Amino acid sequence: MTKEVSVAVQQHAGQIADVISMKATVQDVLKSQMQEDVHYGKIPGTGDKPTLLKAGAEMLRMVFNMSTICEASDVTIDTDDKGHKTYEICMHILNKEGIKVATGLGCCSTMESKYKYRSQLTDRKVPSEYWESRDKALLGGSQYSPKKVKGAWLISERVEHDNPADYYNTVKKMAKKRAMADGILTATCSSDLFTQDLEDLNANFKQYDGVEQTEEKKTPVTTDKWEFDGETEKVKTNPNLLDKPGDDGTPIPNIDFPTSTDNELKADSIKAILGELYDYREDWPSVVKAWPKLSSAMMLLSDKQQKFIIAYKDEIKAHHRDGKGMI
Template sequence: MNNAQPSNVIPYPTQNPVTLTSNAASLSEIKNQVTLIQQVMREVMIEGEHYGTIPGCGDKKVLLKSGAEKLMLTFRLANDLDVQVLELPNFHREYRVKVTIYAPSGQRLGTGVGSCSTMESKYRFRTGPIENTGKIVPQEYWTHRESNPAKAQELLGGKGFSAKKVGTKYYIVKQGERVEHDNPADNYNTCLKMAKKRGLVDAALTSTAASDIFTQDLEEDDLQGAATGETYNSSSASGGASSSRGESGQQASQSSSSSSDQGGSSAEPISNDEIVGYLTVKNVKHEVGDDGTIYAYPEFSDSAARTWLKDQGFKWDAKNKRWAL
């Protein structure tokens, strides 16, 4: 009888089997990694640039794309992308991006996913031109807009109205109706970059085990809506501190490519009125103070908008979490 073992049979290993703790990191390694991330956040990252906090939602930090990139730089991580394109009716598209993170040794550390579609309200709709009612903004509006925003909004005529500076005076204007974009292809690249950003943030948080320190920025609008119970049409005219951020149901803000893709041909503003008009076109929430100071509130993840504000001379007001000129 032939007792020889077939060549295609792999013998059972004689050594002890690998367990979950066989390659586990030590407690000191885990503590050192958490400490390093916290130190990078304090000494390298800048609030409003790499992370932010959401009013009314506690002190949990929201990680932005630039912050995720800093974490990857800290640990010398690399990433690989897998992009899937889904064609939707009426020339709409959805991009799904899977981001895989690798250690310097080549070991796969984790995977993140992100998606973005031209059907999202930020990309699907635009706001039509505003209509000047010819009515001067009442003085009571400026008195109540900080202490009682609801009362201030009523003084303008209710929902759909805001204040806009025309020349040297502020007028009540009616916001334009929301209409659907006639060419979804204008936002293809923007949505692709947004899906990549969402996947990158997810992957960075997962791979560095930093979710206890940061949350993910694509949840920002949902959390803001839960905290305030309000929605905001981001294309409205300036004024009206009663406006809150985010389209209803909207989960994303523009990525760095959004500014260049959607308005790269716009002329650089040279006056305050042109700046206000430019902010309106770029869908950046803003208001004008009694002294003429322009305040801007770009989305946390819109690095392009923050760069543009800096170029116009805006300064970051950390106390009030806004940009001022």
């Protein structure tokens, strides 16, 4: 074996070792540091691989001391005179030596339904018979959906946004985020561990707040399995917490603790967290968005109390998954 061949073999072996080490590091970070719905998400019907979120991409970038250079590759202005724009972004990924190792591509447009349409509230109440059949015809058609406002359910209409410029900055940032996730996946050889960014799959989500509303009839979810007793605490649950909501609001679980200032604060925290989850129970993306804040509020609670709240969140997620097309 010549000296040149020997050096090439050693370099090749070193590259393989680097890839193996990088993949092992990514797997370790995924298991030990990343949190579901914060750094990655899992979307039913899209395979077993989690989807890499912006926070997860930023964590991997920091772990491997990578840097990024953003380049706006193209801006397309639609010719319909409504002012819609499409942004394409290139995100160059540099290693710690400053060498470009990957380029991510991301695209976003104000023509995407989540930006093209908005929700406009009407003064019409949701008819009581709607909750039995979930027939959109009772609301006025497929462009209408129920929306809870101050304890009352009103009919909301999906209408086209009249000023796309309101979202220029938002869609540009979304294109940048998608490009970074794509670039980090390539640079860290993580495409076999993660799939595309969560927002790229927003058509799979049921959105009550004005876009792509594909509500399906749901099977009532019971919460009996959440009930537990302890020496110092007891949680009682409503058997139909996620079932038909009333105009006065469906009750959240009653929390019983021994009387003390500390326990009163904990009880108030649990009620507040469960109340917010309940408000979002029909809109899983809002649960995902609110979860980091709610997780911080849970820090004062016991492990048992935290598990109860997490179980409620997981039940909401399962509730949407079973709805077929709702998430």
